[in-house]
Amino acid sequence: MSVARSSVTVKTPSRPGPGQARVVVATARVFLLRFASNPIMVIRGPLGPFLVLLTFHLAYDVSGQEQVAGLDATGFLVVGMLGTLVWSSTVWGAGNALQAEIYQGTISAVVAAPQRLSSVILGYGVGSMLFNLPALAVSIVTGFLLGADFRIEHPAAALLALLCLYACCLCIGIGFGGLFLLSRQSNALSNFLQGPVYLLAGFFVPRSALPDWLHLVSDVLPISHAVDALHKTVLSGASVGQIWPQLGATALTSLIFLAGGMAGLRRLDDVVRRRGTLDLL
């Protein structure tokens, strides 16, 4: 088959991909525009973390536990809530975004464009995380209201740890993105991925409480190390110099997820296009 066979020489651009950063920004914008149009989503965003935090705080309060792994219990919960928000953004934003495209009927148009699919996934992740910023702020304010003992002596270190948390979650999002392309059970997959990380990354119970074998599994997740770094900077006043091991572990495991995810995405994209199931629900 040949369409537009001609004697005209077509100039091939030396760089076939468009500006991927612009695709990320544009996709994030589309995400925000789509979800900002849904009042329930806008209200639910900040309300959820407030209720979850309050619930866990009361549970710890009832049990009389003021410290968790040597850290202030309420502060520990707030950091865990930040981790939960960023991780949820990843699962429901980045990975699940491809399924949302299938439901919307736009997946074919998106894949038929020359951009990298990973840029679209990344854009959805960024958009989802931006959308969750008010929830993040509510979590911190709730922490203050509940008497959290934040000990941030090096704000730059705390900010760096938070950024690492975001970055590593985006890497994991790309890591799992291909699965969402392949699976037609996105909600089940999202829930399947979401739950275990709550436990493994030490969001609401300390990682030190995990059995040894589970601790090893936990170490594989970049988010576990990023949350450790946040605990240290936000609740123990650690400086950048004191969290390098956690940052290094976050970077290393994130790169593994990113590299594996990119390769997996290409492979699964190929599989889906061979099967012809790209746009099937």
Place this chain on the structure above:
Amino acid sequence: MEAVRGISFAVGRGTIFGILGPNGAGKTTTIKMLSTLLIPTSGTAEVDGFDVVRDEVHVRRRLGVLFGGDKGLYNQLSGRENLRYFGRLYGMPGDLIDRRTHELLDQVGLTTRAKERVESYSRGMKQRLHIAKTLIHRPPVVILDEPTIGLDPAAAIEVRSLIADLSPEHTVMLSTHDMHEADALCTELAIIDRGLIVAAGTPGELKAAAPVDRQVLIEVVGPLVGASALLNELAGLSSVLDISHEVGACDALTLRCIDSTAALDQGLAVLRRSGASVRAIEVRDPTLEDAFLGATGRAFEPPASGAGEDPR
């Protein structure tokens, strides 16, 4: 299951090439392969000189695809926002996107509704926006999969008018099950059935090859006066093969002919000279439906209104 097999065709630059066939014939499968969404199990395909498997990014940059069905747009976004996003997906800079968005919204008649959410658009408006989206990056090749399916007649006419204007700036490949649409729009056509191209050529060539007669039916007021001589004169016309005469309250003549236009002209001239008053005329030229029938041995079955294409 093989959705298509042994399909081979070439589309000339700047033409509108149609793939005509019933539901499940393999039209959408062919389009998905050309638009790199489906990797063929064997064979090769090129778009604008680039292989759809080896050079998929190059193919995607040169291609604008309108996928069938009523989906494919972000309903919560405005028409303008949809175009802006798809412009970004094709790597266009912001100022160029703004310019193209303005041009295209004007071209498809949606300027005044550009800021409204797509969910408030009618089906016809959505399809016009689809076309604008398909053209946002000025692709040399445009593929349109069933662009008028499910549209009301007025909206379908508008969309067809837009499609007609795409050539010769764009090379257009149009998939349709609508015979009249294919006949009116396409420079060349391939009739596809059960995964095979069963006939190809210009609409005129396909119709000419159809194994049915051209006929001119003329009904006169009252019985023919001097019928025998008149029938002899009509039968002797150069464009007429034979003639049949049905006697009734109003006599009817059927001229089987080589060229219906000439037969009509000559036949009417004869009748006027004889003083007969013509009550009704019907010209039956072969249609693409006849061409389909001739190529496949069975009648064309259009899909139910609003039905989609094959799922692959």
